[in-house]
Amino acid sequence: MHLELEVKTTAREQFVNITPQLNELLAKSEAKDGCCTVFVSHTTAAVTINEDNDPDVMEDLLRHLKILVPLKNDYRHREGNSDAHIKAALLGCSLHLIIRSGSFDLGTWQGIFLAEFDGPRTRKVKVWID
Ligand code: ZN
Numbered sequence: 001m002h003l004e005l006e007v008k009t010t011a012r013e014q015f016v017n018i019t020p021q022l023n024e025l026l027a028k029s030e031a032k033d034g035c036c037t038v039f040v041s042h043t044t045a046a047v048t049i050n051e052d053n054d055p056d057v058m059e060d061l062l063r064h065l066k067i068l069v070p071l072k073n074d075y076r077h078r079e080g081n082s083d084a085h086i087k088a089a090l091l092g093c094s095l096h097l098i099i100r101s102g103s104f105d106l107g108t109w110q111g112i113f114l115a116e117f118d119g120p121r122t123r124k125v126k127v128w129i130d
Contacts, residue, residue, distance in 0.1 A: 001029050003127040009119035013066070013087075015048075015058040018125065019104075019111045026104065029129050036097040036104070037128040044084035044118035046091035047125065052111025065090070084117035091115050099129065 003025050007016055022038065040047050051057040065087050075082035095112065098105040106112075114123060 001031070001129045003029065003129065005125040005127065007114050007123045007125060009045075009114070009116040009121055009123060011116065012119050013062055013084075014116050014119065015062060015113040016116065017052055017111050018047075018114050019052060019106075022104065022112055022127065025127055026099065026102070026129070030102075031099050031129045032102050034099045034130055036099055036130075038095040038097065038112065039126045039128070040093050040114065041124055041126060042088070042093075044081055044088050044116075045121075045123050046088045046093060046115040046117070047095050048091045048113050048115055049095060049106070049110050050113060051109045052113075053109045058113065081118045087117045088115070 005018060005021050005025065007018060009016060026036070038047050050061065069083045069086045069090070071083050073083070077085065114125060116123065
């Protein structure tokens with residue numbers, strides 16, 4: 001079953017917790033057990049799983065990605081957003097999730113995040129449940 005989420009980001013760089021929207025999609029799908037692929041079809045955004053309990057964790061991740069990959073450097077890409085492409089490559093564009101008894105089988109502190117690195121934009125997240 002193919003589904004899609006639209007996520008409007010509000011800053012150049014941010015993490016958006018998309019766990020609630022994905023839980024809603026999963027509930028509508030009525031899938032009970034199986035697998036789910038989450039795929040973001042962009043080159044300057046990513047998806048990742050990390051802690052959704054303490055928001056400082058995602059703030060720290062964003063801050064340290066900025067230190068690792070600065071906005072300005074000796075990049076060749078003329079569009080001026082090479083840092084965003086590199087950060088997206090580091091985190092990746094897809095996730096594979098386990099569905100058990102109608103819920104994502106995540107760890108207690110895990111949440112699913114869209115990572116925006118060149119916003120604000122409207123991003124598409126493709127979801128395949130089987
Ligand atoms: Zn670019």
